[in-house]
Amino acid sequence: MFACAGCGAVLTVPVSRVALPVHAGQLYGHDLLGPLMEPGTYAVNPEPFGPPWRTWDEVGAAEAQARGWYAPAHLLPGGPRGAVVIAPGDVRGTVFIPGCSAGYCCGLDGRDGPNLACERCGREVATRIDDCSYWQAVWLHPPAVHRLAGADGPPAVTSWEALPAQRPVLPPIHPDGWWNPIWAAAVAAALADLLAETDGTPVTVPDGPVADVFRRSIETLLPAGTPARTLAVAGPGLPDVTADLVLVPRHPQNGELWPAPGAVPLAYDVWRHLAFHRERRPVPGAGAMPDEARRDDPPPRQPPGPFRPDWGIFVATLARRPEVRRPWLRRLHDRVRSRPYREPF
Incomplete structure (x- = not known):
């Protein structure tokens, strides 16, 4: 308490x-x-939270970098950490x-x-x-x-293997029919971290759920061509993979990152869906089914349009990466910040 x-x-x-x-x-x-x-x-x-608010010019680049900001922001919080x-x-x-x-x-x-x-x-x-x-x-x-310290001490951290049984499923489509805003934030943060690891080189995205939320953004923000780095999903319960970049979960209790070479952190609840969701698709059957019959009632929710990462989370995450000082990544940061609703956002 x-x-x-x-x-x-x-x-x-x-x-x-x-x-x-x-x-x-x-x-x-x-x-x-x-x-x-x-x-x-x-x-x-x-991070510092709340007022006093200071502009980038008031803070200065040197102090901003000492506070973990490597690209300009409109206002920086000056409250306590x-x-x-x-x-x-x-x-x-x-x-x-x-x-x-x-x-x-x-x-x-x-x-x-x-x-x-x-x-x-x-x-x-x-x-x-x-x-x-x-x-x-x-x-x-x-x-x-x-x-005030609890009488029983801090709670035990749930193991990776036990997490699925304790956490509800977080679907990509919100009950209102739109993409889930938590997904938009989580994918945006992972996208910024992924770009910081690429040096501006192409990345190939595997088919399936990962492509639904990452491929359009990666193909828009990175050049096409070969050779390209490969992207995969890795983590608890999955077989070992060989890829240049791997989406791995961050533990929801202690923030621990699943260790893997080329790790790109992703919020656990979103990672879990990408790692284990298997979309049910219709397949030919032995008999005929009436046109008006449906196997699912109500039918599964369908995306309202292409997935759009949260541009604000993307820019804020990128601004805290030292790699944003590279010319190509700084240009990308400034472009999204000045025109936030341009594709893919």
């Missing part, structure tokens, strides 16, 4: 640490999104701070910093974000809270 650093009042229910979700910094659409974190979990942001994020429903003993209700149209966006105070002593302790386009979350302000 986490408590107020001023008076010691408990501010959360018991929570267990997990890896920071890849879509933590995502802005998506103009509707209300769900909670960023699963109930009973928390994650820590290693180590902000703890939890689901809004896991907060206890806080009240809203009058006058700290900045938002776009449907809620709070946290642009001005902490907007929640400790109910007992009034200390500013957290920032609630629930506006449209944002994943709903409460970010605990690091200087204002401290962690």
Whole structure:
């Protein structure tokens, strides 16, 4: 649990640490999104979070690189590192701070910093974000809270083999019929990491689910031709593969990356679908079936159009890679940043 650093009042229910979700910094659409974190979990942001906001020119290239930014960004956060994020429903003993209700149209966006105070002593302790386009979350302000150790110690990390039984399937198509925004964020981050490993050389993408979400982007952003690097999926439960680049899972609890040469990290839930999903396709049968008959009711959801990675996550991930200082990759970064909705985004 986490408590107020001023008076010691408990501010959360018991929570267990997990890896920071890849879509933590995502802005998506103009509707209300769900909670960023699963109930009973928390994650820590290693990067500076929140105000004061500073422009790239104010920070300067040298300081920005020292903070892990290797390409320009519109605004850089100057808040403390180590902000703890939890689901809004896991907060206890806080009240809203009058006058700290900045938002776009449907809620709070946290642009001005902490907007929640400790109910007992009034200390500013957290920032609630629930506006449209944002994943709903409460970010605990690091200087204002401290962690209370659990009586049983930290929970055991689930083995790779046991993960599938404990995590629900994350389908690529959202219930509203569109591509899942979490998929858009996860693939965008992996795409940026993949490009940073290629030196601008062609990459061949295997047929199947991987091609559905990666091929169009890779063929758009990288040149065609030979020789080309090969891409494959590797990880727990899969046979060994020989490829130049391999999509491997990141453990959802501790962020550990499955070790493999040429590893390109991918969020576990998305990796799991790409690694083990086998699409059911109609095959000729021995008898005849009426035209109006369907084997699936309702039928499987079909993609609404070509997959589009999240350009914001792509640019932010690329900007944190030292390789973006290479001329070809910097040009690509600047092109996507200046024209974000150009193909394939």
